[in-house]
Structure formats: C-alpha cells, structure tokens
Amino acid sequence: MILPNTDCYHRLVTVPLTHDASETDLAMMRRALLAAEHAAERGEVPVGAVVARGEEILAVAANEREATGDPTAHAELLAIRRASATIGGWRLAGCTLYATLEPCPMCAGAAHASRLSRLVYATPDPKAGYAGTLHNVPADSRLNHTLLVEGGLLEESAAGLLRDFFQNRRRKREKAAETSLP
Numbered sequence: 001m002i003l004p005n006t007d008c009y010h011r012l013v014t015v016p017l018t019h020d021a022s023e024t025d026l027a028m029m030r031r032a033l034l035a036a037e038h039a040a041e042r043g044e045v046p047v048g049a050v051v052a053r054g055e056e057i058l059a060v061a062a063n064e065r066e067a068t069g070d071p072t073a074h075a076e077l078l079a080i081r082r083a084s085a086t087i088g089g090w091r092l093a094g095c096t097l098y099a100t101l102e103p104c105p106m107c108a109g110a111a112h113a114s115r116l117s118r119l120v121y122a123t124p125d126p127k128a129g130y131a132g133t134l135h136n137v138p139a140d141s142r143l144n145h146t147l148l149v150e151g152g153l154l155e156e157s158a159a160g161l162l163r164d165f166f167q168n169r170r171r172k173r174e175k176a177a178e179t180s181l182p
C-alpha cells in the first residue's frame with residue numbers, strides 16, 4: 001500500500017469533497033446519515049458511521065451513549081468494532097470510515113489503531129474534532145500509521161441534523177422548565 005504524503009492530506013482536508021465525490025462515497029455517507037437520523041429519534045446526539053471496503057458495507061453504527069450509558073459508545077468506535085467482528089480481525093487496512101461528524105480524540109485514535117486507510121467525514125467539530133480541526137491524529141506523520149482524511153462530504157445535511165437536534169432539545173427543556181414553575 002502506498003501512503004500519500006502529508007502535503008496531500010492537508011490539501012485534502014482543506015478542500016471539500018462535495019463537488020467531486022464518488023458515487024460510492026456519497027452512498028456510504030447517506031447510509032451514515034440515515035443511522036444518525038435514527039439515533040436522533042431515540043434521543044441520541046445524531047452521529048452515524050459506516051465502515052466499508054470499497055462498495056461493501058462492513059458495519060453501520062450510530063451514537064448509543066444514552067441507551068448504553070457508555071461514554072465510549074460513539075458511532076465511529078462502534079462501527080470500527082463491528083467491522084472488525086465482520087471480517088474476523090482487527091486490521092481494517094483498505095477500508096474507509098465514513099462519519100457524519102469529524103471524529104473526537106478517542107475515535108481518531110481508534111481509526112489509527114485499526115489501520116483504516118481512509119476517513120471521510122461530513123461536518124467538522126470545532127469542539128472535539130481531532131481529524132483536522134483541533135488536531136489531526138490521522139495525518140500525524142510521527143505515528144506508525146497515517147490515513148487519508150477528507151472532510152465536507154454532505155456537510156450541510158449532517159450539520160443540519162445536529163442543529164435541529166440541539167434546537168429541539170433546548171425547546172423541550174425550556175418548555176419543561178416553564179411547566180414546572182409554581
């Protein structure tokens with residue numbers, strides 16, 4: 001496998017994919033968005049993830065933090081675990097992780113640990129993004145494995161889902177606070 005050099009990562013991180021995305025990438029991100037939508041319906045912060053090998057989906061997951069009470073039950077981490085279970089091994093070389101939100105430090109670390117070849121995310125996370133925003137673990141050339149990162153695929157859809165979710169939650173809380181007034 002030829003690993004692209006670091007300059008290439010930076011270029012890809014800053015150039016949105018939206019206009020030249022492949023049909024496969026779009027289909028995979030749409031699947032991840034669907035998982036995120038279902039998560040919102042269950043009261044989870046809507047983040048979805050898919051691990052694919054080419055056109056083959058190995059795993060789909062959504063954030064399950066509320067349902068499981070597990071702080072590590074992020075969509076990306078669950079998708080990586082399930083993909084490894086699917087192929088019967090921890091190495092996900094040659095696979096791509098699609099995430100609707102830029103991975104946090106933990107999930108960016110898991111992408112590194114699993115030897116994934118590529119990460120595609122939809123919307124950046126200014127508060128916890130560790131794949132280009134606050135730091136860039138996947139492209140840190142000091143690590144023993146780096147992966148290609150591309151951001152911005154279907155960004156508006158993913159950002160809109162998160163925005164609507166937090167707006168609704170705020171409204172519900174305000175309503176609850178009003179009705180509990182004496």
Ligand SMILES: [Zn+2]
Pocket residue numbers: 074075076077103104105106107108
């Ligand atoms: Zn995470």
